[in-house]
Amino acid sequence: MEFDWSVIEDALPALLGGARLTILITVVGLAGGLVVGFLAGLMRAYGNTILNAIAFAYIELIRGTPIVVQVMFIYFALPMLADIRVNPMTAAITAIVVNAGAYIAEIVRGSFLSVHKGLKEAGLALGLPMWKVLVYIIGPVAFRRMIPPLGNQFIVSLKDTSLFIVIGVGELTRQGQEIMAANFRAVEIWTAVAILYLIMTGTLTLILRVTERRMRML
Amino acid sequence: MSIVEFRKVTKTFGEVVVLREVDLSINAGEVVVLIGPSGSGKSTLLRCINALEEINGGDLVVDDISVLSGRSQVRVIRQEAGMVFQQFNLFPQMTALENVAFGPRRVRGLSKAEATEQAKALLQKVGLADRGHHYPSELSGGQQQRVAIARALAVKPKLMLFDEPTSALDPELRHEVLRVMQALAEEGMTMIVVTHEMAFARQVGTRLIFMEDGKISVDGDPATLLKNSENPRLREFLQHVH
Ligand SMILES: Nc1ncnc2c1ncn2[C@@H]1O[C@H](COP(=O)(O)OP(=O)(O)OP(=O)(O)O)[C@@H](O)[C@H]1O
Ligand SMILES: [Mg+2]
Numbered sequence: 001m002e003f004d005w006s007v008i009e010d011a012l013p014a015l016l017g018g019a020r021l022t023i024l025i026t027v028v029g030l031a032g033g034l035v036v037g038f039l040a041g042l043m044r045a046y047g048n049t050i051l052n053a054i055a056f057a058y059i060e061l062i063r064g065t066p067i068v069v070q071v072m073f074i075y076f077a078l079p080m081l082a083d084i085r086v087n088p089m090t091a092a093i094t095a096i097v098v099n100a101g102a103y104i105a106e107i108v109r110g111s112f113l114s115v116h117k118g119l120k121e122a123g124l125a126l127g128l129p130m131w132k133v134l135v136y137i138i139g140p141v142a143f144r145r146m147i148p149p150l151g152n153q154f155i156v157s158l159k160d161t162s163l164f165i166v167i168g169v170g171e172l173t174r175q176g177q178e179i180m181a182a183n184f185r186a187v188e189i190w191t192a193v194a195i196l197y198l199i200m201t202g203t204l205t206l207i208l209r210v211t212e213r214r215m216r217m218l
Numbered sequence: 219m220s221i222v223e224f225r226k227v228t229k230t231f232g233e234v235v236v237l238r239e240v241d242l243s244i245n246a247g248e249v250v251v252l253i254g255p256s257g258s259g260k261s262t263l264l265r266c267i268n269a270l271e272e273i274n275g276g277d278l279v280v281d282d283i284s285v286l287s288g289r290s291q292v293r294v295i296r297q298e299a300g301m302v303f304q305q306f307n308l309f310p311q312m313t314a315l316e317n318v319a320f321g322p323r324r325v326r327g328l329s330k331a332e333a334t335e336q337a338k339a340l341l342q343k344v345g346l347a348d349r350g351h352h353y354p355s356e357l358s359g360g361q362q363q364r365v366a367i368a369r370a371l372a373v374k375p376k377l378m379l380f381d382e383p384t385s386a387l388d389p390e391l392r393h394e395v396l397r398v399m400q401a402l403a404e405e406g407m408t409m410i411v412v413t414h415e416m417a418f419a420r421q422v423g424t425r426l427i428f429m430e431d432g433k434i435s436v437d438g439d440p441a442t443l444l445k446n447s448e449n450p451r452l453r454e455f456l457q458h459v460h
Contacts, residue, residue, distance in 0.1 A: 118307035122366075125268055126321045126373055127297035129289075136324055140311045 007188040011179045018175030019196050025089070025171060026158045029096025033157070036097055037104025044109040046134070055105065062102035068163050071095035075167045092164040092171070100157045107149045111142040144215050151208035155201050162197075172196055221246045221281055221377055221408055222267055228275030229262055229432075236262045238432040239276065244410065244425075246376070249403045251419040251440060252412045254429030255455060260412045263429070264379050267410070268299045281376060297325060300370030304382040306362040308354040314341060314365045315350035321373040333372075340368040344398050360391030364398055371402075378402065380411040414459045420444055428452045 043055035062070065075091035078084055086094070115138045123133035162173035176193035180186055222244040229237035236259045244250055252260050265271040266278055269285045269292045278285045280295045308317050318337035322328040328336070341347050344364040354362050363383055370378060380399065384392040396418050403409055403422045413419070419426055419440045426443050428436035428451075436449045447453050 116307075118303060118305050119309060121270055122301075122303065122307035122309070122369075125270060125296055125301040126370075127293045127325045129293060132324055136320070137309055141309075144311075 001187065003191075004185065004188055007183065007185045008192045011176075011183075011189060011192060014175050014179060015172060015192055015196060018170055018172035019200065021089075021169065022158070022161050022171040023200065025092045025096060025161045025164070025169070026154075029093045029161075030100055030154055030157055032093070032097035033100030033104055036101030038108050040101060040105035041108025041112065042134070044105060045112045046130070059102045059105050062099055063106075067095060067099050067160050068166055070099055071164055071167055074098075088164070088167045088169045091167055092161065092169045095164070096157055096161065099160065100153060103153050103156075104150065107146055107153065108142075111145040111149075112138055114145060115141045147208060147212050147215070151205065154204055154208075158201060158204065159197065219246065220244060222410070223279040224263075224266075224276070225278070226276035227266060227273050227278050229259070229266060229271060230274050236432050237266070237273075240432070240434060242427075242434060242437075244408070246408050247406055248408055248425055249423050250410045250425045250427060251423035252410060252427050252429065253414070253419070253455070253459070258429040259432045260429055261381050264301075264381050264410060264412055267377075267379060268296050268301055270301075297373050298375055299377045299379055300373060300375035301379045302363070302366050302370055302381065302383050304385050306354070306359070306366045306386070308362055308366055308369070310354050313351050313353055314346060314357065314361075317354070317365055318368045318372050321369060325373055337368070337372060340372055341365070343371075343401075344368045345394070358391060359387045360394045363387065363395045367395070367398055367402075377408045377410070380409065380413065382412050382414070384413065384415060416444060416456070416459060428455070 040055040040058055043051040044059070047055065071091055074094050075086060075088065078086065112134075119137055119141065120133055123137040124130070128136075161169075161171050164171055165174045165177060168174065172193060176189050180189045183189075220243040222242070224240045224242040226239040226241060227237055228235065228239055240263065242263075252263065254260050262271055266273050266285065267280055273285060281298045283291050283295050283298075285292060285295060308314075309320065312320060315334065315337050318340050319330070319333040322333040322336055323330060338347070338350065341350050344367055346361060346364055346368070349357060349361060349365075354365070357365065363386075367378075367383075383399070384395050387395065392415070396415060399409070399411070399418070400422050411418070411423075423440040426436070426438060426440040427434055428443075428449065430451060436443060436447065436452050443452065444456065447456070
């Protein structure tokens with residue numbers, strides 16, 4: 001079998017359209033996931049018993065179920081349970097928010113708690129309220145430690161968007177699948193799809209490396 | 219007028235009783251040196267004063283405010299009582315200057331310029347005017363501890379608490395920290411110092427307290443006690459630290 005470059009050339013506009021959706025879902029989903037993750041992580045680390053239990057239940061629920069099941073639930077089950085109509089795009093983004101949020105919560109909790117407790121005491125001893133200690137002292141130290149595991153999670157979430165093929169979101173993998181079904185050029189199409197994913201994850205890795213290098217690690 | 223007043227203070231960690239109905243009154247201007255065997259409760263006593271540890275019984279009044287009077291009052295106490303830790307605990311993401319300017323900015327609400335100006339003066343005072351732009355990791359232990367003293371002073375406390383400020387330092391670096399502490403005492407700062415530096419106790423201390431098993435067992439003039447104490451366990455203890 002010969003590798004036919006023209007197949008890729010023809011497929012490229014559609015694949016790039018898919019990649020654009022993949023990026024959109026990832027970026028919006030991770031932005032939400034960071035908010036949820038910080039909230040849940042801080043609740044786990046510093047919340048009272050009730051907040052801690054809520055965050056714990058959420059994290060365990062998400063980590064204990066596959067993301068495909070989660071997105072199916074959001075897309076198919078939620079409309080039946082509550083009267084919420086969701087389009088595939090919303091379901092996909094919500095799935096990333098909820099899923100990445102749980103993993104990010106563990107990263108946030110771990111890195112905040114890894115900061116030497118003497119720093120917290122030094123901050124409190126100056127007469128600061130706890131929230132200022134978290135924002136100005138522990139947060140900046142913890143944040144630096146978060147970057148490598150966060151980068152890892154970003155890449156995982158980006159690749160997880162390919163699973164949303166099951167609800168028919170036209171992201172990169174779905175586009176590849178559709179073109180392949182029409183022309184049966186599996187080698188060319190999946191090679192092109194793989195390379196596009198590599199370009200996206202590679203860019204992400206590069207951004208994280210640069211950020212990491214620019215910050216003094218503590 | 220006492221600035222620190224322990225009234226039958228009890229502190230427990232679970233089953234362990236660490237302070238047993240401690241009564242203690244410290245006046246402004248005193249330099250109290252606190253000694254005692256490991257685990258006798260010295261650090262705990264110090265940390266109760268600025269409410270880093272919550273007391274379980276009795277009352278503890280610092281500058282007319284009880285440590286039991288709620289969060290915002292506790293923050294006022296902490297601003298009145300600066301603390302210096304054995305492990306320095308400088309903020310690693312900030313330069314020496316930023317460490318010292320931090321309290322005035324975030325606690326006292328000074329502008330950045332004002333806080334920095336003040337911080338420079340304080341670094342000068344502890345002999346580190348030329349180290350302002352270094353990060354803690356770029357400073358020696360003795361330098362870090364002097365920055366930590368400046369950081370605590372920046373909030374303008376009325377009272378300073380030192381928990382073994384020189385114990386983590388190599389012997390040759392200790393004197394630079396002790397000198398700064400002595401200068402502070404000579405300015406009239408009220409100080410409570412947990413230390414094994416008996417020379418400091420003799421020369422700078424105005425009062426020596428020996429703790430044993432959560433209680434104050436000896437309390438008196440440092441020179442007298444160090445020369446000739448009637449308490450056999452204090453004599454024994456002093457033989458070991460000398
Ligand atoms: N956070 C804590 N949780 C449980 N027990 C504690 C805690 N802090 C201190 N203790 C216990 O309280 C007792 C007194 O401790 P403290 O640190 O006050 O002693 P110390 O006199 O400062 O000793 P050292 O000279 O070793 O510093 C010890 O038995 C210690 O194990
Ligand atoms: Mg101690």
